[in-house]
Amino acid sequence: MSHHDRARRHEAAGFTCIRCKLQVPGEAWGTKHRNHCPACLYSRHVDEQPGDRASPCRAPMEPIGIEVRAPDGEWAIIHRCTACAIIKTNRIAGDDSERALLALVMRPLARPAFPLDDIRG
Ligand SMILES: [Zn+2]
Numbered sequence: 001m002s003h004h005d006r007a008r009r010h011e012a013a014g015f016t017c018i019r020c021k022l023q024v025p026g027e028a029w030g031t032k033h034r035n036h037c038p039a040c041l042y043s044r045h046v047d048e049q050p051g052d053r054a055s056p057c058r059a060p061m062e063p064i065g066i067e068v069r070a071p072d073g074e075w076a077i078i079h080r081c082t083a084c085a086i087i088k089t090n091r092i093a094g095d096d097s098e099r100a101l102l103a104l105v106m107r108p109l110a111r112p113a114f115p116l117d118d119i120r121g
Pocket residue numbers: 017018019020021022037038039040041042
């Protein structure tokens with residue numbers, strides 16, 4: 001008999017942040033699969049598809065930017081794996097650090113690749 005009685009893993013069990021070692025609870029507002037740290041926004045490359053925990057990579061994923069999603073303007077964090085350079089985007093959670101999110105948004109403005117004076121006229 002082979003109906004699916006695989007041991008169900010508790011996705012909501014939480015994790016320890018790979019970067020700042022914060023104990024991150026699995027449940028948060030606005031997300032079912034919390035996959036990044038609410039303090040430093042780092043993630044970890046564990047999924048091939050969202051929530052499947054099937055990737056053998058396991059390297060830290062650095063937050064590199066913010067995506068504003070249409071049509072409702074919801075924010076997502078763009079993560080890049082520090083080992084294999086894959087890019088993934090993840091919805092922000094209700095308790096993500098607003099300071100850390102804004103720092104991510106401000107990063108290109110703090111280091112413009114062209115003179116900002118030129119865009120006023
Ligand atoms: Zn962290």
